[in-house]
Amino acid sequence: MAASTHSSPRLPASLLLAAAVLAALWPVLGNGFLAYDDDRYVTDNPKVQAGLTAPGVAWAFGSLHAANWHPVTWISHMLDTELYGDRPAGHHLTSLLLHAANTVLLFLLLDRMTGLAWRSAIVAALFGLHPLHVESVAWIAERKDMLSTFFWLLAIAAYLGHVRRPRASRYGLVVLLVALALASKPMPVTAPFTLLLLDYWPLGRLGPADARAAPRRRFLWLVVEKLPLLGLSVASSVVTLLAQRAGGALAAVDALPLSSRVANAAVAYAAYLGKTLWPARLAVHYPHALGDLPGWKVAAAVALLGALTLLVFRERRRRPYLPFGWLWYVGTLVPVIGLVQVGSQAMADRYTYVPLIGIFVIVAWGSADLLEWVPRRASRQRRAAAGTASDGRAPAGSDRGAERAPGLLAGLAIVLTLVLLATGSWVQARRWSDTVTLFEYALAAAGPSAKAHNVFGQALGAQGRPQEAIEHYRRALALNPRFAMARNNLGGALSVLGRTDEAIREYEEAIRIVPAYPEAHNNLGTALAASGRTREAIEHFTLALAARPDYGKAHANLAAALYSTGDYTGAWKEVALARRAGFEPPAALVKRLCEKAGGAEPP
Numbered sequence: 001m002a003a004s005t006h007s008s009p010r011l012p013a014s015l016l017l018a019a020a021v022l023a024a025l026w027p028v029l030g031n032g033f034l035a036y037d038d039d040r041y042v043t044d045n046p047k048v049q050a051g052l053t054a055p056g057v058a059w060a061f062g063s064l065h066a067a068n069w070h071p072v073t074w075i076s077h078m079l080d081t082e083l084y085g086d087r088p089a090g091h092h093l094t095s096l097l098l099h100a101a102n103t104v105l106l107f108l109l110l111d112r113m114t115g116l117a118w119r120s121a122i123v124a125a126l127f128g129l130h131p132l133h134v135e136s137v138a139w140i141a142e143r144k145d146m147l148s149t150f151f152w153l154l155a156i157a158a159y160l161g162h163v164r165r166p167r168a169s170r171y172g173l174v175v176l177l178v179a180l181a182l183a184s185k186p187m188p189v190t191a192p193f194t195l196l197l198l199d200y201w202p203l204g205r206l207g208p209a210d211a212r213a214a215p216r217r218r219f220l221w222l223v224v225e226k227l228p229l230l231g232l233s234v235a236s237s238v239v240t241l242l243a244q245r246a247g248g249a250l251a252a253v254d255a256l257p258l259s260s261r262v263a264n265a266a267v268a269y270a271a272y273l274g275k276t277l278w279p280a281r282l283a284v285h286y287p288h289a290l291g292d293l294p295g296w297k298v299a300a301a302v303a304l305l306g307a308l309t310l311l312v313f314r315e316r317r318r319r320p321y322l323p324f325g326w327l328w329y330v331g332t333l334v335p336v337i338g339l340v341q342v343g344s345q346a347m348a349d350r351y352t353y354v355p356l357i358g359i360f361v362i363v364a365w366g367s368a369d370l371l372e373w374v375p376r377r378a379s380r381q382r383r384a385a386a387g388t389a390s391d392g393r394a395p396a397g398s399d400r401g402a403e404r405a406p407g408l409l410a411g412l413a414i415v416l417t418l419v420l421l422a423t424g425s426w427v428q429a430r431r432w433s434d435t436v437t438l439f440e441y442a443l444a445a446a447g448p449s450a451k452a453h454n455v456f457g458q459a460l461g462a463q464g465r466p467q468e469a470i471e472h473y474r475r476a477l478a479l480n481p482r483f484a485m486a487r488n489n490l491g492g493a494l495s496v497l498g499r500t501d502e503a504i505r506e507y508e509e510a511i512r513i514v515p516a517y518p519e520a521h522n523n524l525g526t527a528l529a530a531s532g533r534t535r536e537a538i539e540h541f542t543l544a545l546a547a548r549p550d551y552g553k554a555h556a557n558l559a560a561a562l563y564s565t566g567d568y569t570g571a572w573k574e575v576a577l578a579r580r581a582g583f584e585p586p587a588a589l590v591k592r593l594c595e596k597a598g599g600a601e602p603p
Contacts, residue, residue, distance in 0.1 A: 046582020098146035103128030287449030328358025435459035552583025
């Protein structure tokens with residue numbers, strides 16, 4: 001492990017990094033909640049809306065809601081609701097502060113491991129200011145990115161303490177922090193791998209820079225040392241797969257064959273590098289090509305990745321940070337690169353939050369090496385030229401000026417790059433101001449996609465623009481006729497316009513595509529009840545509750561339907577179940593039931 005030979009400017013650098021991050025991403029504090037997962041995570045989640053409660057914490061540890069198991073994330077949202085209520089600025093502030101904390105933590109860790117403060121600061125600044133990371137910060141539902149990374153970095157800090165003074169208690173702290181990271185988001189399943197990379201560089205626990213020179217027994221011991229963490233990763237992976245399968249997030253193998261997933265993964269690896277170098281046209285959703293990727297694009301991506309890999313490992317002896325950074329990038333992206341397809345996206349900006357640390361290390365250390373090489377080469381050339389001159393001497397002072405010039409130019413280039421990145425992040429943060437703005441830009445930046453049109457339609461409908469919403473739902477269905485959610489949403493927009501018969505047909509089609517679709521059953525029941533078909537409505541409310549027993553709105557709708565048939569006891573039961581689920585039935589319905597019960601609610 002490297003030790004600093006100079007006084008490290010940790011405090012001023014940390015303060016400067018935190019201030020730069022806060023300044024660049026300050027616009028997020030003016031953004032609202034999005035009608036895109038923020039509702040499932042916060043605004044329409046009764047457990048979160050209740051604030052930090054014991055039943056809520058118990059639910060967080062036992063729930064697979066939103067197709068994930070991440071109790072620490074749920075508790076974080078509950079705490080925010082307790083502190084800020086429904087004021088989005090407070091929720092955004094928590095995410096922003098976590099991102100600033102991660103930036104400073106990354107700097108302190110690299111500085112502690114290498115003793116090279118300014119290289120470490122450059123890595124942290126790139127991490128904190130890069131526009132690719134705006135999505136993780138500006139999207140409240142992606143709080144899990146910052147939380148999991150926060151505990152991941154703390155686990156690395158604890159691991160450094162264990163490496164310096166091995167103790168069971170120190171290793172126990174590493175295990176605890178990795179467990180908290182995994183309980184925030186399953187992305188840190190690669191944490192054991194990253195610790196092994198740190199053993200290689202910069203900790204040097206594998207021996208010389210050439211890993212082949214390290215004794216095999218030593219390497220095996222370091223692997224064995226990570227087995228408890230690997231066990232946590234395996235358990236987290238199993239739980240995540242079960243949760244995503246139960247939530248319908250996993251793509252069927254036959255719908256997206258392995259060859260298509262591998263091709264998309266190769267292109268995504270290359271595309272992330274491209275957006276790192278030129279962060280333009282960043283979108284909340286990049287549509288998956290679903291097997292239609294051009295062959296030339298896949299071949300070019302594979303060739304690029306192969307060439308970079310060969311270059312990196314050819315230089316591994318002289319520059320061990322190259323394989324470290326490259327393997328960090330490639331390895332930490334594996335869980336989200338699409339080999340196991342989750343969702344309909346080809347890639348996502350948020351997936352780069354941790355992986356790009358490896359690329360930023362390559363940039364910072366590689367730039368420093370280049371700056372050291374340029375003056376040496378120039379000096380050798382001058383000495384060679386002086387040797388052939390008549391007096392054998394170089395002009396006085398020429399060496400000093402020539403040696404300073406590259407450093408000054410590099411400093412200016414770094415400052416300019418960071419200013420441009422910060423400006424890009426400021427602009428990108430403003431695009432997350434509301435759902436309409438976000439998805440209007442996404443459609444322009446990444447092209448048409450069924451998912452983007454569907455969410456855009458939902459946002460327009462929420463603004464009281466159902467006719468425009470219908471246009472986008474129909475565009476979504478033109479791209480994917482079996483998109484059940486778009487069918488359901490189209491039915492809702494048609495209902496708003498009073499076109500009930502058309503709405504019923506759309507709901508029925510959504511259910512034909514996904515039979516156990518609680519929202520579609522509930523909406524169909526509502527439309528049938530409005531058409532006087534109460535018995536059929538009761539059937540669909542019951543099916544909605546069979547698919548989702550804690551669906552408060554369906555319980556309330558069933559209560560209203562039962563009331564209309566004279567089943568007041570059954571209606572009261574559904575009112576109680578709706579309330580237990582955190583949904584308050586219409587006051588008029590409760591009042592009518594009270595009148596039937598003699599003026600008071602039954603005990």
